Amino acid sequence: MILDARIPEGPIEKKWENAKFGYKLVNPANKRKFDIIVVGSGLAGGAAAATLAELGYNVACFCYQDSPRRAHSIAAQGGINAAKNYQGDGDSVYRLFYDTVKGGDYRSREANVYRLAQVSRNIIDQATAMGVPFAREYGGTLANRSFGGAQVSRTFYARGQTGQQLLLGAYAGLSRQINSGKVTMFTRHEMLEMVTHEGRAVGIVTRDMVSGKIESHAGHSVLMATGGYGNTFYLSTNAMGCNVTAAYRAYKKGAGFANPCYTQIHPTCIPVSGDYQSKLTLMSESLRNDGRIWVPKNKEDCKKKPEQIAEEDRDYYLERKYPAFGNLVPRDVASRNAKLMCDEGRGVGATGFGVYLDFADAIGRLGKNLVEERYGNLFEMYERITGDDPYTTPMKIYPAVHYTMGGLWVDYNLQSTVDGLFVLGEANFSDHGANRLGASALMQGLADGYFVIPYTLGNYLGSEKPEKLSTDHAVFKDAEKSCKDRIEKLVSIDGKRTVDSFHKELGLIMWEHCGMARNESGLKKALELIPALREEFWKDVKVPGSGANLNQSLEKAGRVADFLEFGEIMCRDALTRDESCGGHFREEHQTEEGEALRVDERFSHAAVWEYKGEGNEPTRHEEPMTFEHVKFSSRSYK
Amino acid sequence: MSRTMNLTLNVWRQKDSKDSGEFEKYTEECKDISEHMSFLEMLDVVNERLIEKGKLPIAFDSDCREGICGTCSMVINGRPHGPWKKTTACQLHMREYKDGDVLYIEPWRAKSFPVLQDLMVDREALDSIVQAGGYISTNCGSAPDANSIQIGKEISDAAMDAAACIGCGACVAACPNSSAMLFTAAKLSHMNTLPQGKPEVAKRTIAMVEAMDKAGFGNCSNHLECEAACPKDIKATVIAEMNRGYAKASLLKR
Numbered sequence: 092m093i094l095d096a097r098i099p100e101g102p103i104e105k106k107w108e109n110a111k112f113g114y115k116l117v118n119p120a121n122k123r124k125f126d127i128i129v130v131g132s133g134l135a136g137g138a139a140a141a142t143l144a145e146l147g148y149n150v151a152c153f154c155y156q157d158s159p160r161r162a163h164s165i166a167a168q169g170g171i172n173a174a175k176n177y178q179g180d181g182d183s184v185y186r187l188f189y190d191t192v193k194g195g196d197y198r199s200r201e202a203n204v205y206r207l208a209q210v211s212r213n214i215i216d217q218a219t220a221m222g223v224p225f226a227r228e229y230g231g232t233l234a235n236r237s238f239g240g241a242q243v244s245r246t247f248y249a250r251g252q253t254g255q256q257l258l259l260g261a262y263a264g265l266s267r268q269i270n271s272g273k274v275t276m277f278t279r280h281e282m283l284e285m286v287t288h289e290g291r292a293v294g295i296v297t298r299d300m301v302s303g304k305i306e307s308h309a310g311h312s313v314l315m316a317t318g319g320y321g322n323t324f325y326l327s328t329n330a331m332g333c334n335v336t337a338a339y340r341a342y343k344k345g346a347g348f349a350n351p352c353y354t355q356i357h358p359t360c361i362p363v364s365g366d367y368q369s370k371l372t373l374m375s376e377s378l379r380n381d382g383r384i385w386v387p388k389n390k391e392d393c394k395k396k397p398e399q400i401a402e403e404d405r406d407y408y409l410e411r412k413y414p415a416f417g418n419l420v421p422r423d424v425a426s427r428n429a430k431l432m433c434d435e436g437r438g439v440g441a442t443g444f445g446v447y448l449d450f451a452d453a454i455g456r457l458g459k460n461l462v463e464e465r466y467g468n469l470f471e472m473y474e475r476i477t478g479d480d481p482y483t484t485p486m487k488i489y490p491a492v493h494y495t496m497g498g499l500w501v502d503y504n505l506q507s508t509v510d511g512l513f514v515l516g517e518a519n520f521s522d523h524g525a526n527r528l529g530a531s532a533l534m535q536g537l538a539d540g541y542f543v544i545p546y547t548l549g550n551y552l553g554s555e556k557p558e559k560l561s562t563d564h565a566v567f568k569d570a571e572k573s574c575k576d577r578i579e580k581l582v583s584i585d586g587k588r589t590v591d592s593f594h595k596e597l598g599l600i601m602w603e604h605c606g607m608a609r610n611e612s613g614l615k616k617a618l619e620l621i622p623a624l625r626e627e628f629w630k631d632v633k634v635p636g637s638g639a640n641l642n643q644s645l646e647k648a649g650r651v652a653d654f655l656e657f658g659e660i661m662c663r664d665a666l667t668r669d670e671s672c673g674g675h676f677r678e679e680h681q682t683e684e685g686e687a688l689r690v691d692e693r694f695s696h697a698a699v700w701e702y703k704g705e706g707n708e709p710t711r712h713e714e715p716m717t718f719e720h721v722k723f724s725s726r727s728y729k
Numbered sequence: 730m731s732r733t734m735n736l737t738l739n740v741w742r743q744k745d746s747k748d749s750g751e752f753e754k755y756t757e758e759c760k761d762i763s764e765h766m767s768f769l770e771m772l773d774v775v776n777e778r779l780i781e782k783g784k785l786p787i788a789f790d791s792d793c794r795e796g797i798c799g800t801c802s803m804v805i806n807g808r809p810h811g812p813w814k815k816t817t818a819c820q821l822h823m824r825e826y827k828d829g830d831v832l833y834i835e836p837w838r839a840k841s842f843p844v845l846q847d848l849m850v851d852r853e854a855l856d857s858i859v860q861a862g863g864y865i866s867t868n869c870g871s872a873p874d875a876n877s878i879q880i881g882k883e884i885s886d887a888a889m890d891a892a893a894c895i896g897c898g899a900c901v902a903a904c905p906n907s908s909a910m911l912f913t914a915a916k917l918s919h920m921n922t923l924p925q926g927k928p929e930v931a932k933r934t935i936a937m938v939e940a941m942d943k944a945g946f947g948n949c950s951n952h953l954e955c956e957a958a959c960p961k962d963i964k965a966t967v968i969a970e971m972n973r974g975y976a977k978a979s980l981l982k983r
């Protein structure tokens with residue numbers, strides 16, 4: 092496997108411009124001769140499909156939901172970063188670049204991050220032009236808020252529904268292209284197989300989730316924007332249908348998978364209430380702007396009501412330990428500290444796995460109305476779920492799996508190690524290193540879809556002139572057959588255990604051994620438990636119904652089967668990365684104060700896994716990460 | 730301590746769009762339900778028990794389970810999304826119910842929403858309305874600086890109020906005429922209120938209203954059931970706004 096990042100020449104500020112100038116172009120009349128497959132209709136896929144169609148390409152776009160507008164990007168609450176410096180508080184492209192590299196704990200590619208910061212400004216312009224109702228000041232200009240890991244206010248937002256509004260913007264653009272006939276939309280279609288021919292991506296195989304029909308789709312290039320794999324843990328803030336299947340199928344066809352162990356645990360989620368729990372709900376990070384996090388100083392107070400605990404008996408531990416950033420430290424730091432408090436026995440709530448997020452001060456300082464204006468919908472959501480009113484009693488929160496920085500490896504052009512397969516959005520590994528800063532995923536998804544892929548895909552098509560195969564070709568027929576065989580196998584096992592019971596068990600293994608804190612012996616144990624569970628799954632799973640019609644159990648079974656393989660790769664990656672960095676915390680590598688310790692001499696690289704066939708261990712490759720601009724330092728938020 | 734309950738569920742079961750469907754009653758599978766479960770988690774538990782007994786689970790749509798994607802869609806005791814105001818089915822929690830309660834759970838019922846299986850329906854008709862004109866025709870890359878258009882906070886807030894629609898279709902399910910007016914009008918209000926959307930107001934309004942009729946949705950006869958069922962508090966005043974806009978646009982067109 093060759094990992095050529097194809098970073099353009101020139102000083103960092105000029106790289107993107109130089110690259111664009113050097114790219115081959117496809118003339119307008121020829122664009123309509125190219126058929127592009129886009130899997131995913133979230134911010135990354137939706138923006139890409141709409142923009143490529145505007146340029147004249149023929150696009151087929153796929154999603155598993157019943158409408159492209161329901162992709163999980165819709166759930167993003169807090170906001171989107173951009174280096175506009177509208178507040179005049181010292182922000183710049185360079186500062187956003189710097190914060191992102193540092194926040195990612197020096198494990199991302201500088202050139203990519205710089206480009207992201209550059210195009211971030213265009214995103215806000217584009218979204219506004221398309222009718223995204225970003226929050227405004229009374230004077231009519233755009234409003235900003237601050238987010239974790241930054242000391243400037245660069246986050247744009249639309250109430251607590253930023254992802255929804257940005258996605259509706261992309262969806263509007265997509266709808267316009269569907270109307271013009273340039274995009275054919277396939278909803279309730281799940282990609283089950285990636286098809287390659289002589290090392291090139293030539294198409295996909297999907298299952299029509301209503302009729303059960305297995306179908307092939309051929310194109311000149313395939314774009315995957317299928318989101319993250321947080322649901323490997325069963326419980327996460329992801330939607331029920333989020334999966335690794337699309338990315339994993341590409342991996343099995345030769346696409347390298349980078350840094351699978353990098354998962355982000357979000358500090359502010361509603362704690363688990365029981366074993367029936369199906370997902371976890373995020374309370375936006377923006378709440379940390381005004382909410383104060385604390386636990387009781389004394390264990391004995393944990394079972395008391397919060398109002399019975401005197402001010403001097405409260406430990407505002409983030410403010411105490413990190414005076415410069417306080418409650419706004421990056422996510423990994425905030426999450427780990429919540430775990431530390433609960434492990435010390437100072438957690439609150441029925442399970443003892445919770446900390447308080449308190450708005451009493453904010454309400455005193457700003458008044459209830461302003462707090463309501465800023466966070467009203469989040470408070471309502473919290474009350475619906477828990478039955479508690481955050482205006483009068485502090486919220487209880489606990490960290491939960493939220494985002495995956497790992498993903499399919501891509502070069503500067505967003506092309507994977509398979510020619511013609513491009514990967515966008517959360518599904519790729521590119522810009523966030525070992526930890527993503529808040530409000531940067533929306534930025535990256537839209538940057539990839541609106542502003543990067545239209546150029547880099549043109550370069551691929553213009554210079555490589557790929558052929559489109561017929562779906563009658565043997566590579567498609569073989570892929571269809573393998574999908575059908577697998578479905579047949581799943582429904583014919585007829586064992587005793589439900590799909591969910593396996594998924595929950597896998598989730599517990601992952602959370603215990605490959606969650607917020609990891610160590611060698613735990614990871615080795617997980618590497619024994621997972622294959623055993625997988626074996627049991629293929630012997631004893633019960634999938635009622637057949638493959639010939641709508642069958643939700645079958646859909647889940649296919650996804651869980653892939654999680655059961657992928658979880659092992661996550662653990663393997665976590666075990667070989669013998670250092671702590673960002674969201675990957677190895678207990679063996681920490682300072683006396685419990686901060687993460689990187690081992691730059693050995694691990695300043697992306698680890699990229701190559702599939703080596705059924706039953707064989709995958710091979711680990713490395714793409715070195717070098718830092719010319721942001722000098723290594725240990726991250727300090729004190 | 731947390732409370733548990735035993736329930737009786739009458740659930741609409743329908744194999745596919747051709748099947749006629751009927752209610753099926755469940756009691757054994759609905760015992761010991763915790764008050765902390767969400768409504769959909771209760772259905773998950775029932776489904777696990779059905780599968781263990783070798784029966785087919787109840788098919789229902791959901792994805793985000795936090796009230797924003799608009800996927801979940803079921804009528805609970807005659808009310809789309811159930812009894813809580815401004816709340817989707819996925820956010821409804823079992824503390825609403827007590828031991829011995831009897832529930833009826835059905836899919837959205839509307840001619841334009843064919844049932845696919847059990848509680849799942851096809852809502853592509855809503856997308857067809859947006860495809861007809863629910864956008865601002867601007868190509869990527871040509872946008873001016875975002876702050877070059879100043880938009881008063883009141884206007885931007887009003888657009889946001891309408892833009893909050895999650896496209897769930899509860900308004901259609903609640904309406905005796907299966908009208909999609911609240912949905913269509915919300916979409917129009919969002920785009921037509923903003924300065925960026927002004928140039929296409931007439932074209933957009935006519936295209937979307939016509940697409941709505943073409944998709945087979947009924948008319949509005951002011952029952953206002955839509956507003957009561959809407960989980961995102963979209964106000965029926967947007968419908969009047971749309972009707973005025975449509976009349977004006979039709980005049981211009983002539």
Ligand SMILES: Cc1cc2nc3c(=O)[nH]c(=O)nc-3n(C[C@H](O)[C@H](O)[C@H](O)COP(=O)(O)OP(=O)(O)OC[C@H]3O[C@@H](n4cnc5c(N)ncnc54)[C@H](O)[C@@H]3O)c2cc1C
Nearest residue numbers: 131132133134135155164169170282318516517530532533
């Ligand atoms: C609760 C929550 C809040 C968040 N808040 C923020 C925030 O405030 N700011 C921020 O920057 N980021 C936030 N994030 C992160 C951010 O929302 C996501 O990383 C981003 O939206 C992902 O976009 P995407 O386009 O890559 O993927 P998605 O939006 O997840 O889209 C994936 C698409 O792929 C399709 N798909 C997946 N698998 C298949 C398959 N096998 N076959 C066919 N189609 C498939 C899906 O149907 C969907 O259309 C949040 C995330 C969550 C979960």
Ligand code: SF4
Nearest residue numbers: 894895897898900959
């Ligand atoms: S108007 Fe309300 S009920 Fe109708 S689709 Fe939108 S959110 Fe749902």
Ligand code: FES
Nearest residue numbers: 792794799801819
């Ligand atoms: S499942 Fe997303 S709104 Fe209910």
